[in-house]
Amino acid sequence: MENRSVPVHGDLEAMLEKVNVDDAFAKTVGMRVVELSPGYAKALMDVTDDHVNLFRMAHGGAIFSVADHACEAAGNSFGKPAVAIQNNIHFLSSGTSGDRLEATARVVHRTRRIGLIEATVRNQRHEILAQCHQVIYFKASKA
Amino acid sequence: MENRSVPVHGDLEAMLEKVNVDDAFAKTVGMRVVELSPGYAKALMDVTDDHVNLFRMAHGGAIFSVADHACEAAGNSFGKPAVAIQNNIHFLSSGTSGDRLEATARVVHRTRRIGLIEATVRNQRHEILAQCHQVIYFKASKA
Amino acid sequence: MENRSVPVHGDLEAMLEKVNVDDAFAKTVGMRVVELSPGYAKALMDVTDDHVNLFRMAHGGAIFSVADHACEAAGNSFGKPAVAIQNNIHFLSSGTSGDRLEATARVVHRTRRIGLIEATVRNQRHEILAQCHQVIYFKASKA
Amino acid sequence: MENRSVPVHGDLEAMLEKVNVDDAFAKTVGMRVVELSPGYAKALMDVTDDHVNLFRMAHGGAIFSVADHACEAAGNSFGKPAVAIQNNIHFLSSGTSGDRLEATARVVHRTRRIGLIEATVRNQRHEILAQCHQVIYFKASKA
Secondary structure (H helix, E strand, O other), rough: OOOOOOOOOHHHHHHHHHHHHHHHHHHHHOOOEEEEEEEEEEEEEEOOOOOEOOOOOOHHHHHEEEEHHHHHHHHOOOOOEEEEEEEEEEEOOOOOOOEEEEEEEEEEEOOOOEEEEEEEOOOOOOOEEEEEEEEEOOOOOOO | OOOOOOOHHHHHHHHHHHHHHHHHHHHHHHHEEEEEOEEEEEEEEEEEOOOOOOOEOOOOOHHHHHHHHHHHHHHOOOOOOOOEEEEEEEOOOOOOOOEEEEEEEEEEEEEOOEEEEEEEEEEEOOOOOEEEEEEEEEEEOOO | OOOOOOHHHHHHHHHHHHHHHHHHEEEHOEEEEEEEEEEEEEEEOOOOOOEEOOOOOEEEHHHHHHHHHHHHHHOOOOOOEEEEEEEEEEEEEOOOOOOOEEEEEEEEEOOOOEEEEEEEEEEOOOEEEEEEEEEEOOOOOOO | OOOOOOHHHHHHHHHHHHHHHHHHHHHHOOOEEEEEEOEEEEEEEEOOOOOEEEOOOOOHHHHHHHHHHHHHHHHOOOOEEEEEEEEEEOOOOOOOOOOEEEEEEEEEOOOEEEEEEEEEOOOOOOOOEEEEEEEEEEEEOOO
């Protein structure tokens, strides 16, 4: 009945569970959302021998994935479905098997239709592996 | 003996095999390089139920990964090790389980140290899912 | 009365004149739109001693400006007001006083609300100085 | 005689004067560097009727220019010549004649050859007009 632009806590808890249970790619690459609040999310990925490229470094696709996963959760945290339309990522240092990657994503700007998310991927020593900015589009609610 | 900046066919064949055998993340997410020539590569990914997000669409990380994988092969096709330093991706349409994604990557500009790669991800109907530009840095050879 | 998504020729002619007469910044930096059709525009800038930086090269702001100017015309060529929300530019070679820069912009993807424009800046020798992709947002018509 | 990677204060003062005296495009569009320290610069632009587009808003090229100008100063503040190779800008709100734009640029990551600069353009009400990330390449010193 009411018009909520920010979901109440229960909605976010439900979404947090949903994204961790229903996101198949997240399971495939071993990442999960561990924090979620309106406009903010944190995701984790433990880099294993399954995430490295032929140089034995964490694949760029793996690093991007955990950042994008945090962005997906943060972007959808307002109770409106959001889709990513662009993402610019800077790779600053490399990762190796054994690293724990933590991606934090924060919506830094938002209009009715467009949002900008800033995300940072750090390892367990708090070194920044990647920094990215994602533009999202809030779809019209089908209400 | 000679100073080659472009690898001969045999080198690329060896690299093509190496990337498909030794890249663990490529196996994890089910992608492989199927064409490789100096400055060009093509990679494939069959989208399955393992690649979708909670909206049942191909995860942005999966789409980026196959593009990045083609870029990695194309960037390293000149006989000099290359690392990605930045990638800007535009997501243009979505993918679903059953789609075959084809990513083509082409080095469109190159100096001694810096390269620009253009990559496009298409589905089996030749619709463009994503377009990206990656900046790479050619490391000094340790010769 | 009719619902036009593509302006008729007369509209574009009027807009071409309008952009060249009313865009003050274009006059300040010496650029003008010389071609305009639905989804496409070409702009020119003659690099003079007024456009160089302290290294005597065309300032990045000048190169971006002529690209952005072509994007602005192309993005607004469909009869719907469009605003730029993001632009990723790659600087590939430098320009000097005496160069004529030609920026071509083409809308390569378009939904009801979002568009992607690809623009290229070349000099009189057809060398590419810069390549960029701009995301635009089509505002709701105030009808 | 010594190998300095960070210029002493006198060098930066000289460079600050040089960029404000010798950068012709900066004069053309009315911008100037007002602060400079190793890895950081601030530039100002007063938006006048000369900076607006046909919608009477500050032209995207003007907003980018002041950001790029601050980046140029920050990137060259280490005593090594730097060139911009890529810049991703997000336009978040618009500017009008009468606004004072302040662009701050900070080098947030740096290797021997590659740097990443983060720049923000704010108006006199501290609203963010644009945010950008620029990749720079440090040229080998000709020593």
